[in-house]
Amino acid sequence: MKDSTVVDLSAIRTTCQNCGLYQLCLPMGLEEGDMDRLDKVIKRRRKIEKGDHLYRMRDAFNTVYAIRSGSVKTYTSIENGAEQVTGFHLPGELLGLNAVSTKFHTDSAVALETASVCEIPFDRLEDLTREIPSMQHHMLHVMSEEIQSDHCQLMMIAKMPAEARLARFLLSLSMHFGNRGFSATEFNLSMSRNDIANLLGLAVETVSRLFSHFQDEGLLTVERKHIVIHDIDGLMDVTTKCPSQPLPNKKSSD
Amino acid sequence: MKDSTVVDLSAIRTTCQNCGLYQLCLPMGLEEGDMDRLDKVIKRRRKIEKGDHLYRMRDAFNTVYAIRSGSVKTYTSIENGAEQVTGFHLPGELLGLNAVSTKFHTDSAVALETASVCEIPFDRLEDLTREIPSMQHHMLHVMSEEIQSDHCQLMMIAKMPAEARLARFLLSLSMHFGNRGFSATEFNLSMSRNDIANLLGLAVETVSRLFSHFQDEGLLTVERKHIVIHDIDGLMDVTTKCPSQPLPNKKSSD
DNA sequence: CCACGTTCTTGATCTGGATCAATAGCGTAT
DNA sequence: ATACGCTATTGATCCAGATCAAGAACGTGG
Numbered sequence: 112m113k114d115s116t117v118v119d120l121s122a123i124r125t126t127c128q129n130c131g132l133y134q135l136c137l138p139m140g141l142e143e144g145d146m147d148r149l150d151k152v153i154k155r156r157r158k159i160e161k162g163d164h165l166y167r168m169r170d171a172f173n174t175v176y177a178i179r180s181g182s183v184k185t186y187t188s189i190e191n192g193a194e195q196v197t198g199f200h201l202p203g204e205l206l207g208l209n210a211v212s213t214k215f216h217t218d219s220a221v222a223l224e225t226a227s228v229c230e231i232p233f234d235r236l237e238d239l240t241r242e243i244p245s246m247q248h249h250m251l252h253v254m255s256e257e258i259q260s261d262h263c264q265l266m267m268i269a270k271m272p273a274e275a276r277l278a279r280f281l282l283s284l285s286m287h288f289g290n291r292g293f294s295a296t297e298f299n300l301s302m303s304r305n306d307i308a309n310l311l312g313l314a315v316e317t318v319s320r321l322f323s324h325f326q327d328e329g330l331l332t333v334e335r336k337h338i339v340i341h342d343i344d345g346l347m348d349v350t351t352k353c354p355s356q357p358l359p360n361k362k363s364s365d
Numbered sequence: 366m367k368d369s370t371v372v373d374l375s376a377i378r379t380t381c382q383n384c385g386l387y388q389l390c391l392p393m394g395l396e397e398g399d400m401d402r403l404d405k406v407i408k409r410r411r412k413i414e415k416g417d418h419l420y421r422m423r424d425a426f427n428t429v430y431a432i433r434s435g436s437v438k439t440y441t442s443i444e445n446g447a448e449q450v451t452g453f454h455l456p457g458e459l460l461g462l463n464a465v466s467t468k469f470h471t472d473s474a475v476a477l478e479t480a481s482v483c484e485i486p487f488d489r490l491e492d493l494t495r496e497i498p499s500m501q502h503h504m505l506h507v508m509s510e511e512i513q514s515d516h517c518q519l520m521m522i523a524k525m526p527a528e529a530r531l532a533r534f535l536l537s538l539s540m541h542f543g544n545r546g547f548s549a550t551e552f553n554l555s556m557s558r559n560d561i562a563n564l565l566g567l568a569v570e571t572v573s574r575l576f577s578h579f580q581d582e583g584l585l586t587v588e589r590k591h592i593v594i595h596d597i598d599g600l601m602d603v604t605t606k607c608p609s610q611p612l613p614n615k616k617s618s619d
Numbered sequence: 620c621c622a623c624g625t626t627c628t629t630g631a632t633c634t635g636g637a638t639c640a641a642t643a644g645c646g647t648a649t
Numbered sequence: 650a651t652a653c654g655c656t657a658t659t660g661a662t663c664c665a666g667a668t669c670a671a672g673a674a675c676g677t678g679g
Contacts, residue, residue: 190605195524212507237501237502244495247491247494247501251466251505254508254509254512258462258508259463259467261512264519266441269522269565269566272636305657312522313636314636315658316658317635317637319658319659320658322658335644335657526666557627558626559627569628573628573629574629574666577628577629589627622679624676627674628671628672630672633669634666634667635666637662639660639663641661642657642660644657645656
């Protein structure tokens with residue numbers, strides 16, 4: 112369904128070099144020779160259908176996944192069966208590294224839509240990491256980025272009101288799409304309202320109401336999964352609407 | 366300013382081998398020879414007074430810190446001046462690694478009481494990491510642990526009621542003290558109520574009330590900073606008091 | 620010693636967002 | 650088509666925990 116013509120597929124075998132995502136993904140910053148070595152350990156193009164799991168909590172950890180297309184949700188489940196969404200992941204992102212310390216996964220990863228991923232055996236990756244300095248740096252880089260984004264998420268849930276959380280979520284999606292060459296103002300949500308609510312620590316109903324509210328304000332148009340952002344700056348204003356904030360330079364009315 | 370006095374400190378110079386924390390800290394799992402190499406790059410025993418900063422947000426990142434004694438709070442500040450506490454850190458913990466991706470710190474670290482830390486230049490550490498496989502693994506280990514604890518924290522703030530959060534916080538402190546050879550049931554809090562509230566995403570008043578409440582229930586005795594836990598199991602029960610939980614075996618009144 | 624600032628506790632009130640409830644829009648299997 | 654299940658929207662009510670307010674306990678410096 113992807114390359115439907117008669118050409119032989121081996122000739123057009125994808126490599127990191129022609130992946131189009133390589134600047135966002137693992138090979139970022141690698142020299143050509145090193146990229147070839149990486150290429151050799153990667154099992155490419157595993158196809159994943161919506162609802163399929165890349166891995167599940169408690170599975171043994173031996174593979175790292177790079178998303179090529181589609182989107183993936185990660186979540187952890189708690190004793191009592193409740194579920195906490197920890198993130199939505201777009202092409203170019205690396206998944207699974209947080210299991211290094213436990214040797215088994217502490218979260219699950221499920222496709223939100225048809226997706227394709229590259230699989231990288233972790234032990235082979237660790238070898239490479241040792242041999243290629245910039246690769247080592249990159250691994251630490253990826254993990255420290257994750258820590259930072261978690262801190263940000265933490266702060267958001269702990270301190271920001273519901274509307275600011277949703278606004279920030281939408282802006283972050285918009286930015287990611289923009290970075291990947293898609294429209295930053297018009298896109299489809301691959302996740303349900305439920306998943307969004309869960310990620311943001313809100314109830315579904317609240318998310319739904321907020322979408323309607325944003326639409327009433329003229330900030331965006333929402334039709335089910337389809338979003339068109341009309342006023343990025345307006346959304347950013349919402350982001351900073353924290354109760355504890357003095358907001359000295361706004362309107363100057365007082 | 367490094368080796369200033371006349372007594373010869375070298376005789377009592379601490380090394381990782383005799384640190385007592387080495388099983389919790391960076392040298393964990395290293396062989397003796399490798400530990401010596403690590404020893405050589407570590408600047409030991411920087412003394413930190415209460416309120417002093419190890420580093421501040423936006424500082425250039427070039428050093429990783431290992432806590433030897435005392436305790437340290439990490440926090441990020443948001444645009445508007447609000448502050449989000451991201452963690453309290455006890456002896457044996459490694460600080461600063463999350464700045465790898467940005468090359469500058471995205472959080473600040475301040476001593477909650479007099480503390481001493483080891484400083485490790487990151488570039489030297491990265492070299493070592495490349496040369497000592499188990500060290501490389503350990504670095505990833507430490508970071509993935511941090512990610513997991515952040516996910517846990519996220520879940521807690523997003524899904525658990527106030528009392529469960531405080532109970533979990535106390536149990537986690539208790540466990541950490543226990544692991545370090547101190548009493549798991551009697552200890553002093555080095556952080557203020559304000560800091561606790563901030564970490565847990567609550568108001569100070571709520572934390573204060575919960576302490577009183579726990580005391581009324583006979584779970585613990587609290588006198589300012591001094592805590593004595595009387596009923597660990599009871600506290601654990603509180604931890605699982607989530608509203609979304611069916612709790613079939615509770616009272617059976619309906 | 621007392622004065623002043625900080626941190627903590629406790630009580631009274633208020634509110635953002637959860638929960639409950641009902642309906643509407645879609646998807647998809649028969 | 651029709652029926653069933655799932656997801657989303659919208660309204661009405663409720664409550665956990667925030668906010669406001671007032672003391673009390675402590676620390677620190679004169």
